[in-house]
Amino acid sequence: MRRDDRVILIGEDIAGGTGGKGEEDAWGGVMGVTKGLYKEFGAGRVIDTPISEMSYIGTAVGAAATGLRPIAELMFCDFLGCCFDQILNQAAKFRYMFGGKVSMPLVIRMQCGAGFSAAAQHSQSLHALLTHIPGLKVVMPSSPYEAKGLLIEAIRDNDPVMFFENKLMYDDVGEVPDEDYTIPFGEAALRTDGEDVTICALGRMVNLAEQAVVQLRKRNIEATLIDLRSTSPLDVETICESVEETGRLVIVDEGSPRCGFAADVAALVASKAFGALQAPIEMVTPPHTPIPFAPVLEQEYLPNPERVIMAVDKVMAYGR
Amino acid sequence: MQLNREDLHDAYRRMVLVREFENQIHRLNEKGELPGFIHLSAGQEASCVGICMNLQEDDYITSTHRGHGHVLAKGCDLVEMMDEVFAKRTGICHGKGGSMHMADLEKGILGANGIVGAGVPLAAGAALTSKTLGKDSISVVFFGDGAYNEGATLETMNLAKVLNLPLLFALEDNGWGEATPSSYAIGGDILKRAEGFGIPAQAVDGHDYCAVYEAAGDMISQIRAGGGPRFLHLDVYRYFGHFEGDAATYRPKGEVEKHQKERDCIMILRAYIIESGLLAESDLHKIHKEVLSEVEAAVDHARKAPSPEASDILTNVYATY
Secondary structure, eight states: OOSOTTEEEEETTSSOOTTSSSOTTSSSSTTSTTTTHHHHHOTTTEEEOOSOHHHHHHHHHHHHHTTOEEEEEEEEGGGGGGTHHIIIIIITTHHHHTTTOOOOOOEEEEEEOOOSSOOTTSOOOOHHHHHTSTTOEEEOOOSHHHHHHHHHHHHHOSSOEEEEEEGGGTTOOOOOOSSOOOOOTTOOEEEEOOSSEEEEEOTHHHHHHHHHHHHHHHTTOOEEEEEOOEEESOOHHHHHHHHHHHOOEEEEOSSOSTTOHHHHHHHHHHHHSGGGOSSOOEEEOOOSSOOOSSHHHHHHHSOOHHHHHHHHHHHHHTTO | OOOOHHHHHHHHHHHHHHHHHHHHHHHHHHTTOOOSOOOOOTTOHHHHHHHHTTOOTTOEEEOOSSOHHHHHHHTOOHHHHHHHHTTOTTSTTTTSSOGGGOOBGGGTBOOOOSSTTTHHHHHHHHHHHHHHTTOOOOEEEEEETTGGGSHHHHHHHHHHHHTTOOEEEEEEEOSEETTEEHHHHOOSOHHHHHHHTTOOEEEEETTOHHHHHHHHHHHHHHIIIIIOOEEEEEEOOOSSOSSTTOOOTTSOTTHHHHHHHHOOHHHHHHHHHHHHTSSOHHHHHHHHHHHHHHHHHHHHHHHHSOOOOGGGGGTTSOSOO
């Protein structure tokens, strides 16, 4: 925002308190992510809106088409239902539908993820839903370092970027350089390098899979753990290259299983690297249910390191 | 009233251009020459032209699925539009948009739109750009009586008021949301609804070019001066069905013909111009003739223009990917 006056923030309570008599910038977003920006950039660039997702997301789309670089915050990705037309039919399609004459430098930041007992309407991971739509880019960072690099990349990108932030990770601590840096989309990162099995994941699931990798190493099973970073574009090449070496693939994803992201990766690998596979592809996902409220059920819902280990054991045992 | 000879000449020309463009598209479609869904706005010309004659090049508009008139009135190129309707590579959207998605950002046209009400928040976004960058440009959202009941419209009326956006809501009420009368579908009073959002609202006879031009001009001046959003209710009438091929049996027999005879907006402007003495009947005749040959030339051009290449299917999905 210091670098480019055209970058604005727009959303619900992203300052919090605008126009009231108490503290202005009281919240900085419901999770405090944008706290302090209102004081530096003012109400002209940190714009609190009424609770009306269709209008302010659509306003961000129109502003992006006409010269601003808006960063809209959708409080929870579950609220996509309240503004979906502006994403599905407008932001995603303008460049193509208008013959390449429009740029859409728009970022929509949104929370995802279960684990807070926030139940079925505040816990979903809807990245696959948006990945299905041509014209959108879809990103999910796995650490503070990744979050900064990918977010700066998103802001400077000239396409609409859907930026998923797992709400369980806001308190994560990690090394982050002070200076600006960007991480390109569609270039996966290798978290660990091993020759026995390939594990692919996104966001918080990368950290959860890494816990499994540490346990597996104690049993002399060496895994390559790939942080995919973005689902659109997707680094299919890195996944397939790794599977060519290991012959075994486990995909860990927090989205629903049917027509889901894990299923998409499995299909791509099955069609592009079938000859390398030594075992059926395993997918670690939630069951095909809404997200339950009770902590005991929610833990049953979520993937965990034990399930990743079970899946790895299954692909390792196959054919032996 | 600030109507001078040049403005009237321009306005009449633009209205006739929209009318003849629509009539031509209707004939071409009946002959089976055009692909896709087509919605025509013939009959509603005083609204789009009366408003757009008040706009600067850097002002923005968003339009509807019935958008040819708005887009032509804001200055989109006739030949490129015709090429687009014919799905040609030389079309304004290179054959990827068609009738429902005409757009020209360089002219401030954020597109016709196939989703009812979707242009309303988009226009608010363009207005936010003007406000944020300190420009004196404004936005006009053209929307129909059907869109007046969409959540996107109602949410945006509130948002535009809250953010004091330079935005004119132009409700073109042609009496029919597809096949359902607006009198059935709109609950409550149209102007009072807008006023309930704190937006100054006014009704104008959308068949009367001079009345539209004047009312829109006043509101646009207020908006440009920082007064925030305004709402204009235009009573208009469409001659063709909702879409091309719609027999429009929901309208009583003879209604269209009666309207064309008594309330046609081009007929009304023509009478005004001749009575005012600013232009002679022969001038208007000449305009009509010129427009007809321009439209004919555009059709010839479109027929001969190249179709998209198969490889075009993959271009312009993303800037980078």
